[in-house]
Amino acid sequence: MLPKLMTSLPGPKAKAIIDRDDHVISPSYTRSYPLVAARGEGAIVEDPDGNRFLDFAAGIAVVATGHCHPKVVKAIQEQAAKLIHMSGTDFYYENMVQLAEKLAALVSTGGSLGVSGARRVYFGNSGTEAIEAAIKLARYHTGRGQFVAFVGAFHGRTMGSLALTASKSVQKKGFFPVMPGVHHMPYAYCYRCAYGKTPDSCGVECVQAIETELFRTTVPAQEVAAIFVEPIQGEGGYVVPPRKFFDELRKLADKHGILLAVDEVQCGMGRTGKMFASEHFGLQPDILALAKGIASGMPLGAMVARAELMTWKPGAHASTFGGNPVAVAASLATIELLEQELVANAERVGAHLMDQLRDLPQRIPIVGDVRGLGLMIGIELVRDQKTKERASDLRDKVVQMCFERGLLVLGAGPNTIRLCPPLVINQDQADFAAQTIEECLGLLK
């Protein structure tokens, strides 16, 4: 299915809802354009006026199996009729155990990530809760209080995860003091290398500097509990590092007894054409944070850690709703679909989409860089390919123009167009998106 627009946007019914929203909803939300969603099916979202959009935003990289996949809907309905809530904090129920077994198996030897050793799982309701759990476990287990994270990172908006976040300062403005003890270092953003290197001359200076600068001058390595890292920076602009970045980071962490906490909240659950993005880099996390795509839109987050790290005692950490039976049922159905077909589809259609976008910089001067893996693709816009001056206004315009043509995309970072469709999209839908984006870029160049 492809988009179909019946009214000017927003249509009258959508407009009436937006007017009401304006009076009662927190103004802290960032709405890029006036889309009101009434229903969804696969990669198509329909608004209350009957306009159909092709969704390349997926509820911010969440609806992995598409909107309202019949198997996910069935799993939710059946579970809701049996048991909606019990609280895994105080009681037992089987599907929570089943999902933990499944996630542990996917991460451990024989699973897709293939890391040795047993795993245990903590459930929350969101990405930020998975990260908060990781922060607390790392502190508890190591007895250390300091953290390293990266410039451009997004790990969430609660006071601990917000301290790790460094993608847009507006996210922190007015909220200090956040959790103390976080040190940000440049990420392996090779298009804009902080050390002026090219892929050929790169000696992974961004990891070296953690040792030679940060640990030497600012914080002793022995005080650092964990390094938090996204395998692909999401909100920071869909930035893909080279494999050697992770090799060096792993070595550095091991040398100093620091835990590697890998945030796959956005890039995990099949989005990159592998179940976990870490697989692309041979990256072995000590702690893995998951959310977003894990349950196709039901609120669920998970922190999967090496079993021997989970030394914390009853009462140390918990959540009333975390691992809710209905969200867990949605997750089990989601993972089954991912394993059966959707991870492979993300790889196949993602490669097809990338084939059409890869050489945009040769055709369109305002495109500086196109990068990504699977169905996680970023198109970075610049004013000039040589100076690489960021073209944030042009990016915002393209996002708006795509909406007006029935294609839903979001921005990431200051000047990147983010493509993160549901993993169910087909080649026709990928072609429509690529053509629409190129048309919009062409009008601005």
Ligand SMILES: Cc1ncc(COP(=O)(O)O)c(C=O)c1O
């Ligand atoms: C990599 C990453 N970590 C954590 C989060 C926070 O997730 P949530 O919004 O569910 O709290 C996000 C959200 O965008 C994210 O992209």
